[in-house]
Amino acid sequence: MSKSTDEQVNRRDFMKTAIIAIGGVIGGAIGLPAIPYLIGPAQKQDSEDWVRLGAVSKVELNVPTLFKTTIETQTGWINAEEEFSVYVLTENGQDYSVMSNICTHLGCRVRWIPDQESFFCPCHNAVFAKDGTVVAGPPPRPLDQFEYKVEDGFIFVKRG
Ligand code: FES
Structure with a gap:
């Protein structure tokens, strides 16, 4: 495998990891505040x-x-x-x-x-x-x- 092919694979892995991480942050920012709203009625005292x-x-x-x-x-x-x-x-x-x-x-x-x-x-x-x-x-x-x-x-x- 040549050096440029190795760099392309590393760049591709980095982009995959970055996209997953950004998706996780966005999903958490949207999803976490919704949890109390969704389960709140079931938590009534x-x-x-x-x-x-x-x-x-x-x-x-x-x-x-x-x-x-x-x-x-x-x-x-x-x-x-x-x-x-x-x-x-x-x-x-x-x-x-x-x-x-x-x-x-x-x-x-x-x-x-x-x-x-x-x-x-x-x-x-x-x-x-x-x-x-x-x-x-x-x-x-x-x-x-x-x-x-x-x-x-x-x-x-x-x-x-
Ligand atoms: S509603 Fe019919 S008798 Fe009371």
Whole structure:
């Protein structure tokens, strides 16, 4: 092999190595910042699943009490805020049931009617008992119940 052929091979090897190195640097510069963005939703902490509703002292005995709050929702990489409302009921001030205010028929909001001791859905005239069971109308099941916890005088509900 002549000297000029050896130099061409060395120059060719150098160019290959340089192109791979530059490609690696560019790929790293673009790819590394994207990693947290791509895996971020999977890294969400479990503590964010609990929503603080408010002071448990606000709940009257035997009266469904409406709590309203705003929660952050995430669909894919899109963050949004939405209103979240539930009724909290207790008969003894110790044990609670936390019910959705969303009708199980087609999703309208129910409201508590104190005079009738029941929840009413205005969309198709459904009636739910105080504990959320269906009394009348088309809903296929009782109002949804949420898991809850009470800590330091505040009631929290687990997002479903
Ligand atoms: S949405 Fe409530 S009865 Fe139809």
